[in-house]
Amino acid sequence: MGTINEDMTMTDDTKACPVCAETIKAAAIKCRFCNTDLAAFAAQSKPQEEQLVYAGHPAVIYSVWQWLAVVVTLGIAYGYYWLHSISTQYEITSQRVRIERGILSKVKESVELFRIDHFDVLKPLGMRLAGQCILHLRSSDAGFPSVRIYGVPELEKLGDQLREFSLQERTRRKVTTFVQA
Ligand SMILES: [Zn+2]
Known part of the structure; x- marks a missing residue:
């Protein structure tokens, strides 16, 4: 069950934290290792569409x-x-x-x-x-x-x-x- 993950090293339930690279739960909204707010981080690091x-x-x-x-x-x-x-x-x-x-x-x-x-x-x-x-x-x-x-x-x-x-x-x-x- 769950989403198909292209990264084969990760299972469906986990992902790598984009900041510290520790393995965390896929549904995590905050990294338990480095305390990064993942939603805020994603919004900030997303390239702006050129307008x-x-x-x-x-x-x-x-x-x-x-x-x-x-x-x-x-x-x-x-x-x-x-x-x-x-x-x-x-x-x-x-x-x-x-x-x-x-x-x-x-x-x-x-x-x-x-x-x-x-x-x-x-x-x-x-x-x-x-x-x-x-x-x-x-x-x-x-x-x-x-x-x-x-x-x-x-x-x-x-x-x-x-x-x-x-x-x-x-x-x-x-x-x-x-x-x-
Ligand atoms: Zn982290």
């Missing part, structure tokens, strides 16, 4: 200085800003930020959220007046560039969301590393 947070181009106009330039150049600047906007593509998920730049030859940047140490929101005057901001992502890892995201709706809220995802992933990775050690 899309934002995908699209930055706004064409995200600063009042740009509006000013459009007015001064009688609209010519708008074409320039538009080109700039369509040549940048963001794909932001609960695990990483991908940025594609260029129209003909694409340059792709991808940064995993758990590697990012700083999520700074910058509000230069021209952007603040337009209700916009910059999300500046920085990593202590020298191999990763710092990334600036702008022209995305509700970017400040999105920044908080990404910081939260990053923390979750870091916690999960620490837990996983601990198990493997």
Whole structure:
């Protein structure tokens, strides 16, 4: 009776504790050797499913200085800003930020959220007046560039969301590393 266990060394009634590897009852909710709360441990160490947070181009106009330039150049600047906007593509998920730049030859940047140490929101005057901001992502890892995201709706809220995802992933990775050690 009971469930079929792929691990042949275990009987139906026992399993290995994922933390201390001692054999414990399959139905145990707490390990009697290391006292780990197994349900909480499983929830914490389960990888988060990647979910899309934002995908699209930055706004064409995200600063009042740009509006000013459009007015001064009688609209010519708008074409320039538009080109700039369509040549940048963001794909932001609960695990990483991908940025594609260029129209003909694409340059792709991808940064995993758990590697990012700083999520700074910058509000230069021209952007603040337009209700916009910059999300500046920085990593202590020298191999990763710092990334600036702008022209995305509700970017400040999105920044908080990404910081939260990053923390979750870091916690999960620490837990996983601990198990493997
Ligand atoms: Zn244990």
